[in-house]
Amino acid sequence: MSRRDNRAGAGIRVDLQLIADMISPGARVLDIGCGEGTLLDHLNRSKQVDGRGIELSMAGVRAAVAQGLSVIQGDADTDLKDYPPGAFDYVVLSQTLQATREPRHVLEQMLRIGRHAIVSFPNFGHWRVRLSLLRHGRMPVTETLTYQWHDTPNIHLCTISDFHVLCAELGIVIERAISLNANGRPRYDASGRFANLLGEQAVFLLRRAGPKAD
Amino acid sequence: MTVNDPGTHLPGPRLHLGPEAPLRLDCGVDLSPVTIAYQTYGRLNADKSNAILICHALTGDQYIADPNPLTGKPGWWLQLVGPGRVFDTDRYFLICSNVLGGCMGTTGPSSTNPATGAPWGLTFPVITVGDMVRAQVRLIDHLGIDQLFCVIGGSMGGMQVLEWAAHYPHRVFSAIPIATAARHSAQNIAFGEVGRQAIISDPDWCQGDYLVQGRQPNAGLAVARMAAHITYLSEAALHRKFGRNLQGRSLTYGFDADFQVESYLRHQGSSFVERFDANSYLYITRAMDYFDLAADHGGALANAFRGTRVRFCIVSFSSDWLFPTCESRAVVQALNAVAANVSFVEVESDKGHDAFLLDEPEFHATLRGFLTGAAEHRGLPRGTGR
Known part of the structure; x- marks a missing residue:
C-alpha cells in the first residue's frame, strides 16, 4: 500500500525520517512495502546501508529498480519465509501491518529474519476515531484512516494498547515507542499513559526477547 | 585446418584454443581445437573493471550491434548499444561470443573434426550450458579480465548468466538473467x-x-x-x-x-x-534441455548461490509462456533464501517471450537503472555522455 505524502520540507516524510533515525549506518535493512523506495534511497545515501525492498505493486517495484534500488515484487504475508534467520539488522514495515492478512505471523517473521523490527501503524485508539464512532455511529474516516469501510486495505486495524499486548504475548521487547500526530510529528512516548488516546500513529522499534541484540 | 568451416569467413575476432588447452566438457570429452568467435564494443578501461558479457539466445549470435553478416539485418540488441544508451559504449566494454556448438564461427557440429578432416556432424560431443560458459571463461581469461562488471542475457542467454553466477561468483559483479529459468521445464x-x-x-x-x-x-x-x-x-x-x-x-x-x-x-x-x-x-536445444541448476547442487537451487556477493536483477515478461514469471520467481526465492542482493521485475507486455528483443521502454528503464546503480557500487566512472 502507498504511504501518505507528508514531507518535512524538502526531505523525506517525518515519520520515515523517524524510522531512519533508528537505523545504524551500514546496517542490512529490509523495507517491506517499500513503495517506490523513498526510505531505501534515503538510507542508502545518508547511512550507506545494504538495503533491500519488497513491494506488492509492480509499478512501485519498477520505479524503485529503475532508480538502482534492490527491490523485488512480493507479499509480506507469504514471502518473508524465504529469508534465512538473522538475514537483516532491521526489518521495516511502515504503515502496512494493518493491511496484512496475518499481522501476528508477519511480526514473528520480521523478528526471525531481522535482529530488529521497526513497525509503524495508524492508531485506532486515537480520540478522534473514538469520538467519530461515538457521535456518528459509523466507521471513522480520518486524516490517518482515509478509506471508507468497504474499500479499505486496512483489514486489521489496532490501537497502540492492542499492539503493546501483542508484543507482550509474543515475548517481543519494545526498545522504543513513539506516537505521532497525523503529519508524522513525534508527540509522545507511545508507551506512556495517554499515547493511546492522543497519538494518531505510532512507530515501534522492537527486538527479540533474550540477550540484547546490540 | 579449419579453412573450409562454415562461419570461418564471418567478420570479427577469433580466439583459438589449441591442443595444449583443450576444453573439458561435462560429458567427459576433452574438446580440441576450439575456436571462439566474438565481437566487442566500447573500450576496456585500464583496470579492466567495465566489461559486460552479453550471452545470446538459442538462435542468436555475437553481432549484437552490427548488421548480421548473413542476413544484413540490424544487430539483435542494436537499440540498446551505443553512447548514452543502456549499454553505454562510452562507459562499458561489451563482449558477445558465439556459443559453443553454434554455427557463426565458434566450434560446433559443422566445424571440421581435425582427426577426420570432415565436419563433426553427430560425432561432435553433446554440450551443455556449463560447457558454453566454460568456453566464455576462456575468452574472458584471454582478454585479461578478472571480474566481469555484468553478465546479461535472455532465454538461453539467461541460463548462461545463472551458470556464471553459480559457478564463477567471484568473477561476476552483477548478473541480469532475463526471461529465463534455472531449469528447462517438461513443456520446453x-x-x-x-x-x-x-x-x-x-x-x-x-x-x-x-x-x-x-x-x-x-x-x-x-x-x-x-x-x-x-x-x-x-x-x-x-x-x-x-x-x-x-x-x-x-x-x-x-x-x-x-x-x-x-x-x-x-x-x-x-x-x-x-x-x-x-x-x-x-x-x-539439447544443452537447454539438460540445464538444471538445482540438480547440479543437491536438488536445492539456493545451494547454487550460497554466500554469493553478486548483485542480481531478474526480469520476466507477463505474457511469456515459454519462460513464465513463476520460473523467475523460483530463482528469486532461491536468492532470498541466501539473502542475496536481488531485484526482480515482471515487465507488463503482451509480446510474449520475444519481448526481451523488442522495444519495451519499461524493460529498458529497468536495465538502465540497475546497471547505473551497480556501476555506482562498482565505482565505474560515468560515460562522457555524448
Whole structure:
C-alpha cells in the first residue's frame, strides 16, 4: 500500500525520517512495502546501508529498480519465509501491518529474519476515531484512516494498547515507542499513559526477547 | 585446418584454443581445437573493471550491434548499444561470443573434426550450458579480465548468466538473467523434441551427415523454427498482428497459406535456414534441455548461490509462456533464501517471450537503472555522455 505524502520540507516524510533515525549506518535493512523506495534511497545515501525492498505493486517495484534500488515484487504475508534467520539488522514495515492478512505471523517473521523490527501503524485508539464512532455511529474516516469501510486495505486495524499486548504475548521487547500526530510529528512516548488516546500513529522499534541484540 | 568451416569467413575476432588447452566438457570429452568467435564494443578501461558479457539466445549470435553478416539485418540488441544508451559504449566494454556448438564461427557440429578432416556432424560431443560458459571463461581469461562488471542475457542467454553466477561468483559483479529459468521445464523439453524430430525426419538430414553428402535438411529445420517461433510470441500478439486476416481476397479451399499468420510462419522458417545449421539446432536445444541448476547442487537451487556477493536483477515478461514469471520467481526465492542482493521485475507486455528483443521502454528503464546503480557500487566512472 502507498504511504501518505507528508514531507518535512524538502526531505523525506517525518515519520520515515523517524524510522531512519533508528537505523545504524551500514546496517542490512529490509523495507517491506517499500513503495517506490523513498526510505531505501534515503538510507542508502545518508547511512550507506545494504538495503533491500519488497513491494506488492509492480509499478512501485519498477520505479524503485529503475532508480538502482534492490527491490523485488512480493507479499509480506507469504514471502518473508524465504529469508534465512538473522538475514537483516532491521526489518521495516511502515504503515502496512494493518493491511496484512496475518499481522501476528508477519511480526514473528520480521523478528526471525531481522535482529530488529521497526513497525509503524495508524492508531485506532486515537480520540478522534473514538469520538467519530461515538457521535456518528459509523466507521471513522480520518486524516490517518482515509478509506471508507468497504474499500479499505486496512483489514486489521489496532490501537497502540492492542499492539503493546501483542508484543507482550509474543515475548517481543519494545526498545522504543513513539506516537505521532497525523503529519508524522513525534508527540509522545507511545508507551506512556495517554499515547493511546492522543497519538494518531505510532512507530515501534522492537527486538527479540533474550540477550540484547546490540 | 579449419579453412573450409562454415562461419570461418564471418567478420570479427577469433580466439583459438589449441591442443595444449583443450576444453573439458561435462560429458567427459576433452574438446580440441576450439575456436571462439566474438565481437566487442566500447573500450576496456585500464583496470579492466567495465566489461559486460552479453550471452545470446538459442538462435542468436555475437553481432549484437552490427548488421548480421548473413542476413544484413540490424544487430539483435542494436537499440540498446551505443553512447548514452543502456549499454553505454562510452562507459562499458561489451563482449558477445558465439556459443559453443553454434554455427557463426565458434566450434560446433559443422566445424571440421581435425582427426577426420570432415565436419563433426553427430560425432561432435553433446554440450551443455556449463560447457558454453566454460568456453566464455576462456575468452574472458584471454582478454585479461578478472571480474566481469555484468553478465546479461535472455532465454538461453539467461541460463548462461545463472551458470556464471553459480559457478564463477567471484568473477561476476552483477548478473541480469532475463526471461529465463534455472531449469528447462517438461513443456520446453517437449517443444525442443518437436523441433529436433522435424529435423531428424527430413531425409536430407542424412543421419546428420548432410554437409558431407552435399544436402541441407531445410524443410525439417524450417518446421522446427516455425514451431519454436510460436512459443516466442503470445496469443494476444499473434491476434493483434494477424487476427484471421487472409493473404488473398478469399479462402482457396486448399492448403496454401490462406491466412497471413501461416505466410508469416513460413517466411520465418525459410529465412531461418539461410542462417542456421540444423545440427547446431539439435545440439543447442539439447544443452537447454539438460540445464538444471538445482540438480547440479543437491536438488536445492539456493545451494547454487550460497554466500554469493553478486548483485542480481531478474526480469520476466507477463505474457511469456515459454519462460513464465513463476520460473523467475523460483530463482528469486532461491536468492532470498541466501539473502542475496536481488531485484526482480515482471515487465507488463503482451509480446510474449520475444519481448526481451523488442522495444519495451519499461524493460529498458529497468536495465538502465540497475546497471547505473551497480556501476555506482562498482565505482565505474560515468560515460562522457555524448
